[in-house]
Amino acid sequence: MSKLQSMVLRFPESSSLDAVGYTLYIEPEGVEVTHNSPGYDLVNFVTVDNIVETDLSGIDGISTMDGVYNIGVATIDDAGNESSLSTMDSVPLDFVAPNPPGPLSIG
């Protein structure tokens, strides 16, 4: 069982009073991230001093990525509407653990 390094994404929370959550969209570098990109609901985020924090290594589907990506985050309100995206380009993600060392021996 490998152990992944945490990578905490942070952003100021939406000022909308009816905001209830966020969705992360992700594309490989060079591809524009949009609302049609593969999306992941941020279900395990915490908000500290109006800053939202979420550990990307804990998101199924992202925790196997290894490469450079463009990411975007949208606010979701209680009606299911999504905001425009706050984006960040060229984010290196590496959640693929190296192979373990070979068999141990005592010589």
Add this chain to the structure above:
Amino acid sequence: MQILRVVLWLTIFSTSAFAWEGLDYYMYFGTTDEGITAAWSPGDGAQKYQIRGYHKEHKVYVDFGITENCEYTVVLPRSGHYIFEVRSLKQVGTGGITYAMSEWVQSIDPSVSTVDGNHRGWWVYGCVAPPGNLFF
């Protein structure tokens, strides 16, 4: 705070009526963290103006406030489609809190509303505000 300026031309004591559903409305877009300023022409005898919005999806009126000016900046409380409405107030008697009120005039009524100086009804759609800049 960003200001999105829209103009509602107010006809005090208007009695006009329209089959609004069949008309071509203009849609202003803003977000729930922006200030949206509606303006109107003075009504004869008006001392104050009351502004409210009708939230179409929730079918509720939102009281925006009262002003002595002919414009008012609103921050929409939630996402959705809004019709703006304004009416004139004139104090009557000496009690200080009793007002005679005009009818409400609505932003979707092209007889009292303008877009770029032309008579046309309008709505405002408030989009949910995005989060701030991302960082690690």
